Amino acid sequence: MKQYGSYSFWLETCGDDLTPRPGLDGSIDVDVAILGAGFTGLWTAYCLLQREPSIKVAVVEAEIAGFGASGRNGGWCYSGFPVAPLELIGKYGYDAARAVSLAMYDSVDHVGEVCQREGIDAHYAKGGELQIARAEHELPSLQATYDEYRAIGLEDHYALLDRQETESHIRVQGGLGSYWNKEGAAIQPARLARGLARAVERHGGVIYEQSRVTDFTTGSRPILHTERGDVRARTIVLAGEAYLSQLEKTKRDIIPMTSHMVVTEPLSDAQWDSIGWENREVLMGGGTSNGYIQRTGDNRIAFGAFRAEYPFQSKITDALDKNEAIFEHARRSTLKWWPQLAGIRFTHAWGGVFGMPRDHMVTMTYDPKQGVAAGFGYSGEGVATANLSGRVLADLITGVDSDLTRLPMTSHRPRQWEPEPLRWAGVRAVRWSRLRNIQNIEKTGKYPERPTLADRLWNW
Numbered sequence: 001m002k003q004y005g006s007y008s009f010w011l012e013t014c015g016d017d018l019t020p021r022p023g024l025d026g027s028i029d030v031d032v033a034i035l036g037a038g039f040t041g042l043w044t045a046y047c048l049l050q051r052e053p054s055i056k057v058a059v060v061e062a063e064i065a066g067f068g069a070s071g072r073n074g075g076w077c078y079s080g081f082p083v084a085p086l087e088l089i090g091k092y093g094y095d096a097a098r099a100v101s102l103a104m105y106d107s108v109d110h111v112g113e114v115c116q117r118e119g120i121d122a123h124y125a126k127g128g129e130l131q132i133a134r135a136e137h138e139l140p141s142l143q144a145t146y147d148e149y150r151a152i153g154l155e156d157h158y159a160l161l162d163r164q165e166t167e168s169h170i171r172v173q174g175g176l177g178s179y180w181n182k183e184g185a186a187i188q189p190a191r192l193a194r195g196l197a198r199a200v201e202r203h204g205g206v207i208y209e210q211s212r213v214t215d216f217t218t219g220s221r222p223i224l225h226t227e228r229g230d231v232r233a234r235t236i237v238l239a240g241e242a243y244l245s246q247l248e249k250t251k252r253d254i255i256p257m258t259s260h261m262v263v264t265e266p267l268s269d270a271q272w273d274s275i276g277w278e279n280r281e282v283l284m285g286g287g288t289s290n291g292y293i294q295r296t297g298d299n300r301i302a303f304g305a306f307r308a309e310y311p312f313q314s315k316i317t318d319a320l321d322k323n324e325a326i327f328e329h330a331r332r333s334t335l336k337w338w339p340q341l342a343g344i345r346f347t348h349a350w351g352g353v354f355g356m357p358r359d360h361m362v363t364m365t366y367d368p369k370q371g372v373a374a375g376f377g378y379s380g381e382g383v384a385t386a387n388l389s390g391r392v393l394a395d396l397i398t399g400v401d402s403d404l405t406r407l408p409m410t411s412h413r414p415r416q417w418e419p420e421p422l423r424w425a426g427v428r429a430v431r432w433s434r435l436r437n438i439q440n441i442e443k444t445g446k447y448p449e450r451p452t453l454a455d456r457l458w459n460w
């Protein structure tokens with residue numbers, strides 16, 4: 001049996017003993033069969049059961065609920081969507097771009113509301129999101145981000161803060177100013193995933209763990225096939241995100257990218273006095289020591305490194321989770337943000353995979369003829385977005401006509417990734433070139449006059 005607590009600090013400290021639930025034992029018939037008990041699968045199950053309490057929902061999970069990215073991420077539950085407003089306007093128009101942001105704001109709040117209603121102690125704190133400039137040349141990018149939201153008339157959710165205003169939130173080495181988005185919360189992600197799984201069960205859903213889906217059938221009689229039996233349904237839902245790359249029928253819809261994190265021991269009161277950060281804003285900045293950062297509910301600093309890598313042939317193994325060079329980079333970066341913490345102990349380090357679609361666009365679709373729904377492609381911004389997937393898919397599957405079912409993700413079809421070895425070579429080249437750009441900007445203090453090819457191909 002796997003030691004599931006060893007897969008992340010969050011899983012280890014989520015308060016559950018992580019003993020797997022019983023697996024599937026023979027074939028069954030349900031209304032909706034969901035592949036994957038991460039945020040997407042669990043929110044879809046939860047929202048379906050809220051809309052139609054008598055619906056028969058089965059969630060089929062290869063390991064345990066929260067085993068994937070949902071139990072390992074940075075806990076940034078915020079309104080950022082993988083495609084920024086100006087690009088959304090260009091592709092889908094002003095109204096659609098605005099509707100996506102409004103729906104994302106609702107998702108951040110919905111996560112908090114459900115935690116409260118269902119008694120899930122996910123350490124949810126809505127302090128907003130802060131992006132801090134730690135060098136002069138980073139200040140214009142804060143303005144540019146703010147302008148994206150002004151373009152859709154939603155600038156009142158955001159603010160540009162000068163140095164002093166920033167320091168009233170948090171003090172970081174060299175902080176010059178910041179961009180604040182009030183639509184963000186910090187969470188303990190494994191507590192949310194595990195609590196949500198229990199809520200799904202309380203409302204009548206059944207979760208089968210240790211039951212890997214090996215294939216699926218679509219059409220008038222959709223089925224999730226496992227080695228332990230078939231789950232026949234009216235609708236199947238593909239909610240495996242990065243792991244959908246491991247199934248023959250979806251292997252070119254998405255690729256897995258790694259992400260790695262470290263966490264410190266709890267900081268002392270004196271250390272917190274030197275930093276501030278009382279509202280637990282989720283935090284990032286720019287440059288080579290950038291990261292996705294949060295103050296945890298138990299007063300540590302969790303630091304995620306932007307050093308995503310792609311494994312050849314999309315092969316996901318446990319070995320990907322351990323990358324000492326990236327862990328060390330994350331530890332050193334933490335100390336660049338707060339040099340006064342020199343000597344602090346880093347207690348945990350872990351990694352996981354998130355899904356990257358070829359065109360960066362999220363998919364939230366339902367094909368009633370084929371009896372198949374899917375929610376994936378969050379490009380590392382899936383905590384709140386997976387909640388939106390759950391709400392959208394529940395409306396689509398139950399035939400509710402809502403603002404959510406008209407969002408552009410509902411008509412999106414994933415663009416296929418190139419076959420190997422082209423895919424591996426292409427992703428590596430773009431990643432390398434992006435990192436070089438960041439290093440050059442940091443060295444020279446100047447941005448290239450035009451976005452580079454790598455920047456245009458890759459915005460993560």
Ligand SMILES: Cc1cc2nc3c(=O)[nH]c(=O)nc-3n(C[C@H](O)[C@H](O)[C@H](O)COP(=O)(O)OP(=O)(O)OC[C@H]3O[C@@H](n4cnc5c(N)ncnc54)[C@H](O)[C@@H]3O)c2cc1C
Pocket residue numbers: 035036037038039040041060061062063064065066067068069070071072073074075076077078211212213214239240241242243244258259260261292304351352353354355375376378379380381382383384385386
């Ligand atoms: C280290 C890291 C940090 C991140 N930080 C953030 C962040 O701070 N904010 C943010 O918004 N996003 C973040 N992300 C991304 C975010 O965590 C994901 O986008 C999101 O959790 C995806 O949820 P999901 O349910 O779609 O997929 P997952 O959580 O990956 O769940 C998929 C589930 O499917 C199961 N499964 C896989 N294959 C099968 C199969 N064949 N049969 C049955 N079950 C199967 C898996 O075991 C897993 O439980 C991060 C990701 C990583 C890896």
